[in-house]
Each structure stands twice: as C-alpha cells, then as structure tokens.
Amino acid sequence: MRNYKLALPCLRGVIGNWVYYSSLMTAKQISDSVSTVKEIREAESLDEVLQRKLKERKHDIARYLLSHDSRFFNSIILGVFDGVPDWIEFDLTKKFLEVLDESDIENSESSMGIMIFDGNEKIFAIDGQHRVEGIKIALEKAPEKVKDDQYSVLFIAHIDDEEGRKRTRRLFSDINTNAKPVSKGDRIIIDEDDISAIVARKLYSDYSFFKADNTISVSEQSNLDKDDSTHFTNLVTLHTVNRHLKKLFKIPAGTKPNDLDNVEALFKIATDFYDFMFNNLTDYKSYFLDSALTLIQARANNSHLLFRPIGLILMAKIYVYYKLNNIDTSELLNLNKLSFVFPASYLENILWNNGSMEVRQKNQNLAFDLTLYMLNRFPSDKEDSLLNAYKSILKNVDATLPAKVTDV
Helix, strand or coil: CCCCCEEEEEEEEEECCEEEEEEEEEHHHHHHHEECCCCCCCCHHHHHHHHHHHHHHHHHHHHHHHHCCCCCCCCEEEEEECCCCEEEECCCHHHHCCCCCHHHHHHHHHHEEEEEECCCCEEEEEECHHHHHHHHHHHHHCHHHHCCCEEEEEEEECCCCHHHHHHHHHHHHHHHHHHCCCCHHHHHHHCCCCHHHHHHHHHHHHCHHHCCCCCEECCCCCCCCCCCCCCCEEHHHHHHHHHHHHHHCCCCCCCCCCCHHHHHHHHHHHHHHHHHHHHHCHHHHHHHCCCCCCHHHHHHHHCEHHHCHHHHHHHHHHHHHHHHCCCCHHHHHHHHHCCCECCCCCCECCCEECCEECCCHHHHHHHHHHHHHHCCCCCHHHHHHHHHHHHHHHCCCCCCCCCCCCCC
C-alpha cells in the first residue's frame, strides 16, 4: 500500500490561466496541513506584518465557529508548492453510459477525481488566513464542536519563484478587490499592478535611508500616530508620494506600468527625491545625517511638519512642480529659510492647530500654493485669489500674506 497523508475528492476547474481543484477538508486536516506563513512579498518583514494582523482577527472567527450552530464559510483558497499531488480521475463509463452521452462522461471524468498528497507538499492560505487560524483555535478549544465540519477549499499551484510570487500576490489582490476591500496598507503590500505600490515596497526594502529597522511603519491607515517615536513615516505615505512623483515619468508606449524597467525608473525618481530632501533640508539632515534631531523631539506636540505624512507629501508636490516646470531644484534650498516647526511656521492654522494636524484637502491646497508663493514661484495674477483663500481658512478678514523669502 502506498503511504500518503491526504486523499481528497476534488472537482477540477479552470478560470483564465488558473487551474484549481475544489474540495472539502475537516478542521483537523486544515490544522495539520495548512500554514498561513509563507513569504510571497519582497521583504520578510512585510509578510510578518500581515501574519501579525491575524492575531487581531482569528479569535473572532473561532468564537463564531464555537457559538453558532448555523455557521458557514466561503471557500478558503490554498496554494500548493514544493510538491505535486497525484490526480486520479474517476472512471464513470460503466455506471453512467446508460444515462449520459459519451461527451458528457468525458467532460465529467476530466473534472472529477481524487487528489493525493504524500505529505511533502507545502500548503498555505492565499485567501482565508483568518478562517484557517480561527478553525485551528476552535479545534483546540472544542474539538467535538467542529470535528464534523467540512470546509470548502480551493487548491491552486503556487510557483515559489519571483514570478510565481508576483502571480500569487496578484491573485490575492484580485480576490480581495472583487470581494471586499482590503485596507489601503495591506493592498500596498500585495498589489502587483500598481507601480506606486511596487516602488513603495522597494523603497521599504532597498532604499538606504529606510533600511534601518522600523524606519517605515507598515500600517493599514494613512495616518501616523502622533506619539510614534519609532517610525519616520509609513508605507501608505511612500505610496502617496510615489503617486505624485509618477507625474515625472511617462510610461513608454507598448509597456505595462509594472514592467521591471518602469519600476526601476520610478524607483530612481523616488530615490532622487528623497536623496535631495534628506541631504539638503535642514530638518531632514538633522535627523538622517547629523543625528541632532530625534523623533521624540520631532513628534512633541506634532511640532515638526516635515516629520508628519502631510509634510512629506507637501515636499513631494513642491519638488514635482519644480521638476515639471524645469526650475533648477537648487532653488529649493530656499525652503531652509521657511519654518516648518509649529507654532512659528507660516503654515500655522493651515496645516496645524493647537497640536493637531489639519488634513482637509482645501487646507493642503492652500499650503501648496502658499509655499510656492513664499518661494516666489506662485503666479502673480492669482495672488488675490490666494489671499482670499488664506483669509477664509484663517477666518480673519484682515489677514495679509506672509513675506516671501529672498533668493539664496
């Protein structure tokens, strides 16, 4: 007799270029065979982030299983690699010839069978990580409650190389896009079509200033905790900055945005931006190069704008404006003549109010226009409308625009 670990009845199907096998697994089979921990992202730490988030949700799944007799799940999608299970088609000819046409029998036979796993394969959850972990907890707590449950699973072949990981990431992204939204942070981690997301991950893992541990926070939301004294910024902000920097790069005709050459080109634009800012702006130099400024100091009372996501995004927008208008970026050294530390900053009550950031779009738009004005780069024929916007946001009809800087 052959030794094997699992023998599962399956239906074989094809959607697009994915071949999948639909089957049923018990809680014990899932617990014994399925892992949620598999690196399908560029950096192991990004994979660990998604896995850590399982801790926050898997207990809710377990409680649901153990407290509801009327319980149900949609299918868990499992990837298989490091081994090829045997596929044995059913022979239906003898029993079904009397009632089915041969063509129907042939189609059914090719789609029905048993998949045999010898135990050397690795199986991991592509979609359904929380359900897998919840099932394991429920089985451990009350095996009698869930031992007879049969969970719907779909097996697909995962190729464990770079192209295979990209393909699997894209599948995960597609599933969640078309089923229910994933958080913005999670989507940036997995998205294989959005060049801004791909480059954000590449900056996270490869850019010299960000390679130190915990420099970039990997969080679901776009905001950064005002008391965060560990992270310079977060992955969502890198993604937003990339979306602005992308205006400096035209995707060549006949190529896809996520082609390697295009990714490398945008990555170069992004690193040029960060290199310029970190090497030339006083506040950034104090932190990244001179170690004279700590994040604890920068985060005190939200006082340092350039260490908030909204501040870094503002710098990106100004940088892109200069580049698009062929203005020598050496002029941006004039930014050092402006204060970005509240309450002394010219952006007080525009992007900052008594320790809280003002993130409304109209405030951000005014901050951008006002910065160009301060740098002597705002169109003179639009200064009246700028003043009106300034008075409106400050709620001060007597307000006057601050003095422009003088050239370097």
